[in-house]
Amino acid sequence: MISLHLEKKFRNGVTPFTLDVRYDIGDEHKCAVLFGPSGSGKSLTMQCLAGLIRPDAGHIRVGGCTLYDSAQNVSVSVQKRRIGYMFQDYALFPHLNLLQNVAYPRTGCWPWRMCGDERHKAQAMLERLGIGHLAAHLPSQISGGQRQRAALARALNADPLLLLLDEPFSALDPLLRERLREELLELISDLTIPAVIISHDPDDVDTFAGGLVLYDKGGARTVADYAGLRSGFATAGKCLRYLQEQGGQAEA
Protein backbone atom coordinates (compact mmCIF):
# COMPACT_ATOMS: atom_id res chain seq x y z
CA MET A 1 0.00 0.00 0.00
CA ILE A 2 2.90 2.35 0.67
CA SER A 3 6.45 2.51 -0.57
CA LEU A 4 8.52 5.06 1.29
CA HIS A 5 12.01 6.37 1.14
CA LEU A 6 12.57 9.62 2.95
CA GLU A 7 15.68 11.59 3.71
CA LYS A 8 15.49 14.91 5.45
CA LYS A 9 17.82 16.89 7.67
CA PHE A 10 16.44 19.34 10.22
CA ARG A 11 18.89 21.90 11.48
CA ASN A 12 16.67 24.48 13.17
CA GLY A 13 16.20 22.53 16.42
CA VAL A 14 18.57 22.55 19.38
CA THR A 15 20.05 19.26 18.22
CA PRO A 16 20.07 18.54 14.51
CA PHE A 17 17.79 15.68 13.51
CA THR A 18 18.06 13.41 10.52
CA LEU A 19 15.13 11.44 9.23
CA ASP A 20 16.23 8.55 7.06
CA VAL A 21 13.65 5.84 6.54
CA ARG A 22 12.90 3.42 3.74
CA TYR A 23 10.31 0.69 3.86
CA ASP A 24 7.37 -0.83 2.03
CA ILE A 25 4.05 -1.82 3.55
CA GLY A 26 2.41 -4.49 1.44
CA ASP A 27 -1.11 -4.39 0.05
CA GLU A 28 -2.12 -7.34 2.21
CA HIS A 29 -2.26 -4.97 5.19
CA LYS A 30 -5.25 -2.67 5.50
CA CYS A 31 -3.77 -0.94 8.45
CA ALA A 32 -0.21 -0.17 9.52
CA VAL A 33 1.11 1.12 12.82
CA LEU A 34 4.17 3.33 13.18
CA PHE A 35 5.45 2.59 16.67
CA GLY A 36 8.27 4.25 18.56
CA PRO A 37 9.20 6.77 21.24
CA SER A 38 8.31 10.42 20.76
CA GLY A 39 10.84 12.34 18.73
CA SER A 40 11.76 9.32 16.63
CA GLY A 41 10.35 10.71 13.38
CA LYS A 42 6.86 9.18 13.18
CA SER A 43 5.01 12.46 12.88
CA LEU A 44 7.57 13.85 10.46
CA THR A 45 7.03 10.80 8.26
CA MET A 46 3.30 11.48 8.27
CA GLN A 47 3.78 15.12 7.42
CA CYS A 48 6.01 14.10 4.50
CA LEU A 49 3.34 11.61 3.39
CA ALA A 50 0.64 14.27 3.53
CA GLY A 51 2.86 16.76 1.68
CA LEU A 52 3.15 19.25 4.53
CA ILE A 53 6.93 18.79 4.66
CA ARG A 54 9.05 18.26 1.60
CA PRO A 55 11.83 15.69 2.06
CA ASP A 56 15.35 16.37 0.77
CA ALA A 57 15.39 13.15 -1.23
CA GLY A 58 13.56 9.88 -1.69
CA HIS A 59 10.16 8.81 -2.94
CA ILE A 60 6.61 8.35 -1.70
CA ARG A 61 4.26 5.98 -3.49
CA VAL A 62 0.76 5.27 -2.23
CA GLY A 63 -1.37 2.62 -3.91
CA GLY A 64 0.59 2.84 -7.17
CA CYS A 65 0.49 6.67 -7.30
CA THR A 66 3.80 8.50 -7.07
CA LEU A 67 3.26 11.45 -4.75
CA TYR A 68 6.90 12.42 -4.47
CA ASP A 69 10.05 11.37 -6.23
CA SER A 70 13.20 13.43 -6.03
CA ALA A 71 14.83 11.50 -8.89
CA GLN A 72 11.95 12.26 -11.28
CA ASN A 73 11.38 15.70 -9.78
CA VAL A 74 7.78 14.83 -8.90
CA SER A 75 6.04 16.43 -5.94
CA VAL A 76 2.26 16.43 -5.77
CA SER A 77 0.96 19.40 -3.76
CA VAL A 78 -0.64 18.78 -0.36
CA GLN A 79 -4.02 19.90 -1.72
CA LYS A 80 -4.00 17.32 -4.52
CA ARG A 81 -2.65 14.32 -2.61
CA ARG A 82 -6.01 13.21 -1.23
CA ILE A 83 -4.56 11.99 2.02
CA GLY A 84 -6.82 12.26 5.01
CA TYR A 85 -4.88 13.45 8.03
CA MET A 86 -6.33 13.27 11.53
CA PHE A 87 -4.18 15.34 13.84
CA GLN A 88 -3.36 14.36 17.40
CA ASP A 89 -5.51 17.22 18.74
CA TYR A 90 -8.05 16.60 15.93
CA ALA A 91 -7.58 20.15 14.56
CA LEU A 92 -11.29 20.85 14.19
CA PHE A 93 -11.90 24.45 13.17
CA PRO A 94 -13.07 26.09 16.42
CA HIS A 95 -15.04 28.84 14.66
CA LEU A 96 -17.17 26.44 12.59
CA ASN A 97 -19.87 24.06 13.80
CA LEU A 98 -19.55 20.34 13.13
CA LEU A 99 -21.60 20.45 9.94
CA GLN A 100 -19.44 23.28 8.55
CA ASN A 101 -16.31 21.45 9.67
CA VAL A 102 -17.30 18.22 7.94
CA ALA A 103 -18.48 20.06 4.80
CA TYR A 104 -15.19 22.01 4.63
CA PRO A 105 -13.47 19.80 2.01
CA ARG A 106 -16.35 20.53 -0.37
CA THR A 107 -17.25 24.15 0.37
CA GLY A 108 -15.71 27.28 -1.13
CA CYS A 109 -13.80 30.19 0.34
CA TRP A 110 -16.69 31.02 2.63
CA PRO A 111 -17.33 27.87 4.71
CA TRP A 112 -20.43 29.38 6.34
CA ARG A 113 -22.29 29.17 3.05
CA MET A 114 -22.96 25.74 1.62
CA CYS A 115 -25.27 24.50 -1.08
CA GLY A 116 -27.88 21.79 -0.51
CA ASP A 117 -25.70 19.00 -1.82
CA GLU A 118 -22.73 19.95 0.37
CA ARG A 119 -24.96 20.17 3.41
CA HIS A 120 -26.57 16.83 2.61
CA LYS A 121 -23.25 15.01 2.17
CA ALA A 122 -21.81 16.45 5.39
CA GLN A 123 -24.94 15.58 7.37
CA ALA A 124 -24.87 12.03 5.96
CA MET A 125 -21.24 11.66 7.02
CA LEU A 126 -22.04 12.86 10.54
CA GLU A 127 -24.96 10.39 10.72
CA ARG A 128 -22.70 7.59 9.57
CA LEU A 129 -20.37 8.25 12.49
CA GLY A 130 -23.28 8.53 14.91
CA ILE A 131 -22.99 12.25 15.66
CA GLY A 132 -25.68 13.61 13.33
CA HIS A 133 -27.50 15.20 16.25
CA LEU A 134 -24.44 17.37 17.03
CA ALA A 135 -24.30 19.08 13.61
CA ALA A 136 -24.98 22.55 15.01
CA HIS A 137 -22.52 22.27 17.91
CA LEU A 138 -19.12 23.90 18.01
CA PRO A 139 -16.09 21.63 18.60
CA SER A 140 -15.66 23.19 22.06
CA GLN A 141 -19.14 22.02 23.06
CA ILE A 142 -18.64 18.28 22.50
CA SER A 143 -16.63 15.51 24.19
CA GLY A 144 -13.22 14.19 23.17
CA GLY A 145 -14.63 11.05 21.63
CA GLN A 146 -17.18 13.01 19.62
CA ARG A 147 -14.42 15.32 18.45
CA GLN A 148 -12.45 12.37 17.19
CA ARG A 149 -15.42 11.15 15.19
CA ALA A 150 -16.03 14.63 13.79
CA ALA A 151 -12.39 14.85 12.69
CA LEU A 152 -12.68 11.46 11.04
CA ALA A 153 -15.93 12.46 9.33
CA ARG A 154 -14.26 15.58 7.98
CA ALA A 155 -11.25 13.64 6.68
CA LEU A 156 -13.51 11.04 5.04
CA ASN A 157 -15.67 13.70 3.39
CA ALA A 158 -12.64 14.64 1.26
CA ASP A 159 -12.66 11.14 -0.32
CA PRO A 160 -9.11 10.27 0.72
CA LEU A 161 -7.02 7.48 -0.78
CA LEU A 162 -5.22 6.93 2.51
CA LEU A 163 -5.97 7.85 6.12
CA LEU A 164 -3.26 9.05 8.47
CA LEU A 165 -4.12 8.99 12.17
CA ASP A 166 -1.61 10.71 14.42
CA GLU A 167 -1.93 9.24 17.93
CA PRO A 168 -5.71 9.06 17.67
CA PHE A 169 -6.26 8.17 21.34
CA SER A 170 -3.65 10.20 23.19
CA ALA A 171 -6.09 13.03 23.93
CA LEU A 172 -8.59 10.70 25.63
CA ASP A 173 -8.85 9.20 29.09
CA PRO A 174 -7.96 5.48 29.37
CA LEU A 175 -11.48 4.04 29.65
CA LEU A 176 -12.74 5.99 26.67
CA ARG A 177 -9.58 5.02 24.81
CA GLU A 178 -10.46 1.35 25.18
CA ARG A 179 -13.94 1.86 23.75
CA LEU A 180 -12.95 4.14 20.91
CA ARG A 181 -10.17 1.79 19.86
CA GLU A 182 -12.77 -0.91 19.22
CA GLU A 183 -15.00 1.56 17.40
CA LEU A 184 -12.22 2.84 15.19
CA LEU A 185 -11.14 -0.69 14.32
CA GLU A 186 -14.70 -1.51 13.28
CA LEU A 187 -14.92 1.65 11.24
CA ILE A 188 -11.64 1.07 9.44
CA SER A 189 -12.60 -2.50 8.58
CA ASP A 190 -15.81 -1.14 7.03
CA LEU A 191 -13.91 1.38 4.94
CA THR A 192 -12.13 0.58 1.74
CA ILE A 193 -9.41 3.09 2.60
CA PRO A 194 -6.11 1.89 4.06
CA ALA A 195 -4.93 3.58 7.23
CA VAL A 196 -1.61 4.39 8.88
CA ILE A 197 -1.68 4.97 12.63
CA ILE A 198 1.00 6.54 14.79
CA SER A 199 1.15 5.31 18.34
CA HIS A 200 3.37 4.73 21.31
CA ASP A 201 0.77 2.63 23.06
CA PRO A 202 1.42 -1.14 22.76
CA ASP A 203 -2.32 -1.86 22.95
CA ASP A 204 -2.85 0.13 19.75
CA VAL A 205 -0.28 -2.07 18.04
CA ASP A 206 -2.19 -5.17 19.13
CA THR A 207 -5.46 -3.80 17.81
CA PHE A 208 -4.39 -2.30 14.52
CA ALA A 209 -1.07 -3.79 13.41
CA GLY A 210 -1.31 -5.54 10.15
CA GLY A 211 1.89 -3.89 9.12
CA LEU A 212 4.20 -2.70 11.88
CA VAL A 213 7.03 -0.22 11.53
CA LEU A 214 9.35 0.43 14.46
CA TYR A 215 10.85 3.91 14.69
CA ASP A 216 13.96 4.87 16.59
CA LYS A 217 16.05 8.07 16.38
CA GLY A 218 15.02 9.00 12.87
CA GLY A 219 15.38 5.49 11.46
CA ALA A 220 12.77 2.81 10.92
CA ARG A 221 12.43 -0.90 10.19
CA THR A 222 9.42 -3.05 9.41
CA VAL A 223 8.43 -6.10 11.40
CA ALA A 224 7.48 -8.88 9.00
CA ASP A 225 5.16 -11.04 11.08
CA TYR A 226 3.97 -9.27 14.18
CA ALA A 227 0.99 -11.56 14.79
CA GLY A 228 3.26 -14.64 14.72
CA LEU A 229 5.80 -13.08 17.09
CA ARG A 230 3.19 -11.71 19.43
CA SER A 231 1.83 -15.17 20.33
CA GLY A 232 5.14 -15.92 22.05
CA PHE A 233 4.71 -13.07 24.55
CA ALA A 234 2.29 -12.43 27.39
CA THR A 235 1.69 -8.75 26.59
CA ALA A 236 2.10 -6.47 23.59
CA GLY A 237 4.49 -4.32 25.63
CA LYS A 238 6.89 -7.22 26.22
CA CYS A 239 6.80 -8.21 22.59
CA LEU A 240 7.55 -4.68 21.42
CA ARG A 241 10.34 -4.24 23.97
CA TYR A 242 11.90 -7.43 22.69
CA LEU A 243 11.65 -6.15 19.13
CA GLN A 244 13.21 -2.83 20.07
CA GLU A 245 16.10 -4.45 21.93
CA GLN A 246 16.68 -6.70 18.95
CA GLY A 247 16.85 -3.62 16.76
CA GLY A 248 19.38 -2.05 19.13
CA GLN A 249 21.60 -5.13 18.99
CA ALA A 250 21.43 -5.32 15.21
CA GLU A 251 22.63 -1.73 15.12
CA ALA A 252 25.51 -2.46 17.50
Place this chain on the structure above:
Amino acid sequence: MDFDVAFIWSPLELSLRVAGAATAISFIVATLAAWRLARKRGPMPALLDALCSLPLVMPPTVLGYYLILLVGRRGVLGPGLAELGINLIFSWQGAVVAATVVVFPLIYKSARAALEQVDKHLEDAARTLGASEWRVFISVSLPLAWKGIFAGIMLAFARGMGEFGATLMIAGNIPGKTQTLALAIYDAFQAGNDLQASWLVAVTSAVCVGLLMAAELLVKLKRRR
Protein backbone atom coordinates in the same frame (compact mmCIF):
# COMPACT_ATOMS: atom_id res chain seq x y z
CA MET B 1 -21.84 84.51 22.10
CA ASP B 2 -21.98 83.87 18.40
CA PHE B 3 -21.36 80.19 17.91
CA ASP B 4 -20.83 78.45 14.59
CA VAL B 5 -20.44 74.67 14.71
CA ALA B 6 -18.78 74.69 11.28
CA PHE B 7 -15.41 75.27 12.91
CA ILE B 8 -15.87 71.89 14.64
CA TRP B 9 -17.80 69.96 12.05
CA SER B 10 -15.56 70.64 9.06
CA PRO B 11 -12.27 69.36 10.59
CA LEU B 12 -14.11 66.59 12.45
CA GLU B 13 -15.74 65.30 9.28
CA LEU B 14 -12.42 65.50 7.42
CA SER B 15 -10.56 63.71 10.22
CA LEU B 16 -13.13 60.89 10.26
CA ARG B 17 -13.03 60.62 6.47
CA VAL B 18 -9.21 60.60 6.30
CA ALA B 19 -8.79 58.19 9.23
CA GLY B 20 -11.53 55.92 7.86
CA ALA B 21 -10.08 55.73 4.37
CA ALA B 22 -6.52 55.33 5.64
CA THR B 23 -7.56 52.56 8.04
CA ALA B 24 -9.49 50.73 5.31
CA ILE B 25 -6.58 50.83 2.87
CA SER B 26 -4.06 49.90 5.54
CA PHE B 27 -6.25 47.05 6.76
CA ILE B 28 -6.27 45.39 3.35
CA VAL B 29 -2.62 45.96 2.46
CA ALA B 30 -1.16 45.40 5.93
CA THR B 31 -3.19 42.23 6.57
CA LEU B 32 -2.12 40.77 3.23
CA ALA B 33 1.51 41.73 3.94
CA ALA B 34 1.27 40.16 7.41
CA TRP B 35 -0.20 37.00 5.87
CA ARG B 36 2.64 36.67 3.36
CA LEU B 37 5.33 37.40 5.95
CA ALA B 38 3.94 35.48 8.95
CA ARG B 39 6.12 32.53 10.01
CA LYS B 40 8.67 33.33 7.30
CA ARG B 41 12.35 33.29 8.09
CA GLY B 42 15.38 34.47 6.19
CA PRO B 43 16.98 37.76 5.20
CA MET B 44 14.35 38.83 2.63
CA PRO B 45 11.30 38.48 4.94
CA ALA B 46 13.30 40.15 7.72
CA LEU B 47 14.04 43.13 5.46
CA LEU B 48 10.41 43.42 4.36
CA ASP B 49 9.27 43.16 7.97
CA ALA B 50 11.61 46.00 8.91
CA LEU B 51 10.29 48.12 6.03
CA CYS B 52 6.68 47.47 7.08
CA SER B 53 7.44 48.46 10.68
CA LEU B 54 9.60 51.47 9.83
CA PRO B 55 6.84 54.14 9.98
CA LEU B 56 6.42 53.23 13.64
CA VAL B 57 9.83 54.56 14.61
CA MET B 58 10.39 57.31 12.03
CA PRO B 59 9.30 60.88 12.74
CA PRO B 60 6.12 61.64 10.74
CA THR B 61 7.90 64.60 9.12
CA VAL B 62 10.49 62.20 7.69
CA LEU B 63 7.68 60.04 6.32
CA GLY B 64 6.07 63.14 4.85
CA TYR B 65 9.33 64.10 3.20
CA TYR B 66 9.72 60.62 1.68
CA LEU B 67 6.15 60.76 0.42
CA ILE B 68 6.78 64.12 -1.24
CA LEU B 69 9.84 62.62 -2.94
CA LEU B 70 7.58 59.78 -4.08
CA VAL B 71 4.26 61.38 -5.06
CA GLY B 72 5.12 65.11 -5.13
CA ARG B 73 4.85 67.08 -8.38
CA ARG B 74 8.52 66.46 -9.12
CA GLY B 75 8.54 63.12 -7.31
CA VAL B 76 9.17 59.68 -8.73
CA LEU B 77 5.49 58.88 -9.31
CA GLY B 78 4.29 62.50 -9.44
CA PRO B 79 4.25 63.04 -13.24
CA GLY B 80 2.58 59.67 -13.78
CA LEU B 81 -0.11 60.46 -11.22
CA ALA B 82 -0.63 63.92 -12.73
CA GLU B 83 -1.25 62.34 -16.12
CA LEU B 84 -3.97 60.23 -14.52
CA GLY B 85 -5.43 63.43 -13.11
CA ILE B 86 -4.43 62.60 -9.52
CA ASN B 87 -2.87 65.32 -7.44
CA LEU B 88 -2.07 64.28 -3.89
CA ILE B 89 -0.26 67.41 -2.75
CA PHE B 90 -2.50 69.86 -0.85
CA SER B 91 -5.56 67.61 -1.22
CA TRP B 92 -7.50 65.50 1.28
CA GLN B 93 -6.48 62.39 -0.70
CA GLY B 94 -2.90 63.34 0.10
CA ALA B 95 -3.82 63.37 3.77
CA VAL B 96 -5.19 59.85 3.31
CA VAL B 97 -1.90 58.69 1.80
CA ALA B 98 0.04 60.22 4.70
CA ALA B 99 -2.25 58.70 7.34
CA THR B 100 -2.21 55.32 5.56
CA VAL B 101 1.57 55.11 5.81
CA VAL B 102 1.56 56.24 9.44
CA VAL B 103 -1.08 53.72 10.63
CA PHE B 104 0.15 50.86 8.43
CA PRO B 105 2.56 49.31 10.98
CA LEU B 106 -0.09 49.38 13.73
CA ILE B 107 -2.30 47.02 11.73
CA TYR B 108 0.62 45.10 10.24
CA LYS B 109 2.16 44.37 13.65
CA SER B 110 -1.06 43.21 15.30
CA ALA B 111 -2.15 41.24 12.23
CA ARG B 112 1.18 39.46 12.00
CA ALA B 113 1.19 38.60 15.70
CA ALA B 114 -2.44 37.42 15.53
CA LEU B 115 -1.86 35.32 12.40
CA GLU B 116 1.21 33.69 13.95
CA GLN B 117 -0.87 32.82 17.03
CA VAL B 118 -3.26 30.73 14.93
CA ASP B 119 -2.68 27.02 15.56
CA LYS B 120 -0.58 25.77 12.65
CA HIS B 121 -2.31 22.39 12.81
CA LEU B 122 -5.61 24.03 11.83
CA GLU B 123 -4.04 25.55 8.73
CA ASP B 124 -2.32 22.28 7.87
CA ALA B 125 -5.60 20.40 8.35
CA ALA B 126 -7.29 22.77 5.89
CA ARG B 127 -4.50 22.16 3.38
CA THR B 128 -4.83 18.37 3.62
CA LEU B 129 -8.58 18.85 3.01
CA GLY B 130 -7.72 20.43 -0.33
CA ALA B 131 -7.89 24.14 0.55
CA SER B 132 -5.63 26.47 -1.43
CA GLU B 133 -3.38 28.89 0.47
CA TRP B 134 -5.81 31.74 -0.22
CA ARG B 135 -8.76 29.71 1.03
CA VAL B 136 -6.84 28.68 4.16
CA PHE B 137 -6.24 32.36 4.82
CA ILE B 138 -9.84 33.50 4.22
CA SER B 139 -11.65 30.63 5.91
CA VAL B 140 -9.33 29.65 8.76
CA SER B 141 -6.47 32.06 9.55
CA LEU B 142 -8.35 35.34 9.18
CA PRO B 143 -11.46 34.41 11.24
CA LEU B 144 -9.26 33.02 14.02
CA ALA B 145 -6.91 36.01 14.02
CA TRP B 146 -9.76 38.50 13.70
CA LYS B 147 -9.77 39.73 17.28
CA GLY B 148 -6.11 40.73 17.17
CA ILE B 149 -6.48 42.36 13.77
CA PHE B 150 -9.56 44.26 14.96
CA ALA B 151 -7.60 45.64 17.92
CA GLY B 152 -5.00 46.86 15.42
CA ILE B 153 -7.71 48.46 13.28
CA MET B 154 -9.14 50.43 16.20
CA LEU B 155 -5.69 51.57 17.24
CA ALA B 156 -4.95 52.59 13.66
CA PHE B 157 -8.18 54.57 13.36
CA ALA B 158 -7.53 56.43 16.60
CA ARG B 159 -3.96 57.14 15.54
CA GLY B 160 -5.16 58.24 12.10
CA MET B 161 -7.56 60.72 13.73
CA GLY B 162 -4.60 62.40 15.41
CA GLU B 163 -2.17 62.30 12.47
CA PHE B 164 -0.32 65.60 12.26
CA GLY B 165 3.22 65.67 10.92
CA ALA B 166 3.09 63.73 7.68
CA THR B 167 -0.33 65.21 6.85
CA LEU B 168 0.99 68.73 7.28
CA MET B 169 3.94 68.00 4.98
CA ILE B 170 1.83 66.56 2.15
CA ALA B 171 -1.64 68.03 2.40
CA GLY B 172 -0.82 71.28 4.13
CA ASN B 173 -3.21 73.06 6.46
CA ILE B 174 -6.02 74.48 4.37
CA PRO B 175 -9.16 75.18 6.41
CA GLY B 176 -12.19 73.39 4.99
CA LYS B 177 -10.01 71.38 2.60
CA THR B 178 -7.14 69.61 4.33
CA GLN B 179 -7.38 70.94 7.88
CA THR B 180 -7.99 67.94 10.13
CA LEU B 181 -8.77 68.18 13.86
CA ALA B 182 -5.14 67.99 14.93
CA LEU B 183 -4.17 70.73 12.51
CA ALA B 184 -7.17 72.90 13.44
CA ILE B 185 -6.22 72.68 17.12
CA TYR B 186 -2.67 73.77 16.38
CA ASP B 187 -3.98 76.61 14.21
CA ALA B 188 -6.46 77.85 16.80
CA PHE B 189 -3.88 77.66 19.57
CA GLN B 190 -1.29 79.53 17.49
CA ALA B 191 -3.85 82.21 16.71
CA GLY B 192 -4.56 82.63 20.44
CA ASN B 193 -8.12 81.41 19.92
CA ASP B 194 -8.20 79.41 23.16
CA LEU B 195 -11.94 78.84 23.29
CA GLN B 196 -12.00 77.32 19.81
CA ALA B 197 -8.92 75.22 20.61
CA SER B 198 -10.45 73.85 23.80
CA TRP B 199 -13.68 72.93 22.01
CA LEU B 200 -11.72 71.07 19.34
CA VAL B 201 -9.65 69.31 21.98
CA ALA B 202 -12.81 68.26 23.84
CA VAL B 203 -14.41 66.91 20.67
CA THR B 204 -11.24 64.99 19.68
CA SER B 205 -10.98 63.47 23.15
CA ALA B 206 -14.65 62.50 23.18
CA VAL B 207 -14.43 60.85 19.75
CA CYS B 208 -11.32 58.87 20.73
CA VAL B 209 -12.76 57.70 24.05
CA GLY B 210 -16.02 56.78 22.30
CA LEU B 211 -14.12 54.80 19.68
CA LEU B 212 -12.13 52.81 22.20
CA MET B 213 -15.26 52.06 24.24
CA ALA B 214 -17.17 50.98 21.13
CA ALA B 215 -14.31 48.67 20.18
CA GLU B 216 -14.31 47.08 23.62
CA LEU B 217 -18.07 46.60 23.41
CA LEU B 218 -17.87 45.00 19.97
CA VAL B 219 -15.24 42.52 21.12
CA LYS B 220 -17.35 41.64 24.17
CA LEU B 221 -20.50 41.14 22.10
CA LYS B 222 -18.63 38.83 19.77
CA ARG B 223 -17.29 36.83 22.66
CA ARG B 224 -20.73 36.39 24.19
CA ARG B 225 -22.18 34.94 21.00
